[in-house]
């Protein structure tokens with residue numbers, strides 16, 4: 001145990017705890033910029049400096065471990081002056097045209113300069129002398145170097161959490177910048193489009209590419225029928241942008257807001273999440289049969305989920321030899337888009353050319369996914385515009401809607417019904433749990449042997465999770481699975497996905513089915529979610545997702561009546577001809 005004093009108050013902390021964390025324990029606020037709870041400590045911005053009695057220089061509190069006997073002061077003249085100088089220096093080379101910035105109102109540098117009342121420029125403004133790049137080539141992310149403060153949170157995110165290294169530090173001294181390989185556009189490098197850098201960037205240097213005006217134009221165009229789908233993880237996070245605590249479920253209010261905004265039909269990605277389970281589950285069972293009965297040497301196992309577009313981009317770069325292991329299922333977003341302009345259009349007797357399909361996602365990579373050439377199987381662009389949770393919150397505010405007092409509404413019918421299995425797609429392990437709930441029941445005729453249908457082994461925050469389930473007393477048609485121990489693994493965050501596949505490649509691990517989500521925590525921690533997103537917030541959102549599942553009348557995908565109906569009226573059977581045409585694809589190296 002370490003005993004120290006901060007601003008005259010005694011505090012006891014564990015060994016290894018920083019001065020910053022010790023101060024937080026006392027509710028003493030020390031400003032930070034380069035520090036982020038999810039990342040290793042960099043200690044490069046110096047905004048968190050404090051005075052230590054007896055020490056010659058100020059110390060960075062995030063990077064200095066607390067030690068017994070320390071006497072720390074967080075608000076002396078020296079500290080205040082140093083912090084002000086840090087902010088002034090940052091502003092001297094920052095494009096502070098805040099009213100033109102997408103992060104206006106949600107910028108940590110702006111907040112600090114407001115807090116410290118930086119009204120004059122003490123240092124010569126360097127901005128006009130510099131040649132900055134604004135990279136807008138990516139369909140997901142805009143990188144604006146004129147707003148970068150070089151804190152390197154994005155670099156550490158991309159390297160440590162996502163194993164990509166698409167962003168790195170280039171040049172030295174005043175020329176130092178955050179760059180990409182040979183300064184190529186983000187679109188042309190190994191960026192997965194996951195947006196984890198965007199949710200950690202303290203300023204407007206990295207933002208999502210927004211499609212607010214395009215979507216408003218579509219809504220105002222009376223010749224268009226505008227359909228919106230909402231992803232599983234949006235409903236448990238949107239409230240954070242609109243005055244609710246993290247972990248508040250706002251599904252009904254969100255649906256009401258979308259209707260008031262003028263969307264013609266408010267539907268649910270969860271419907272196609274249920275449909276994905278039918279298609280992907282059937283695909284897994286088909287692969288297992290080919291492997292176990294036909295002894296087909298070409299069958300690829302383990303089969304891996306394919307619904308996270310950041311993961312798809314990553315495997316294309318990092319493990320192209322495993323592309324055939326991906327399920328051929330498109331993601332629920334893209335299945336939904338393909339069906340809106342075919343099935344939905346036919347049923348509603350609307351010309352698909354007059355439909356605009358919008359999706360609300362917790363994810364920036366979904367913008368990239370919707371743009372992929374594989375995603376036009378309806379004969380049109382299947383999903384026209386993808387908005388993040390944050391963009392939806394902006395639109396709700398722009399529309400003058402008082403979200404807090406909105407009554408709840410239900411989704412519209414036909415592609416609006418979903419089960420609890422679909423909701424949990426938004427948390428790491430959710431797709432696996434949903435698949436097991438259905439596949440086990442199809443094979444055995446019984447529910448999964450877990451209390452409350454909870455597959456606890458695949459829940460939780462560990463980066464890599466494993467679960468195996470013994471299949472016994474099967475129905476006669478599945479006799480080849482009798483006694484098989486189905487081995488599964490779940491990874492979230494691309495660093496964990498890398499480790500998982502490196503182990504498989506090295507022959508150290510062996511599974512039948514794998515779920516990978518690109519973002520830490522799964523989609524609930526996606527790059528399009530409210531800021532801040534960190535471990536504490538992710539945990540609250542996960543609890544909300546599982547609460548939403550438990551509150552649902554139906555909790556298994558195969559019980560979704562609209563899914564049953566679409567097979568009867570339109571698709572035929574899972575993996576049938578129509579499904580193959582609209583719901584499946586093949587990613588090639």
Ligand code: HC0
Nearest residue numbers: 231232233307331332333363523
């Ligand atoms: Fe997800 Fe999805 S669960 S990727 O995380 O599968 O973004 O929320 O919408 O498509 O359903 C994101 C979330 C989705 C898709 C679904 C899947």
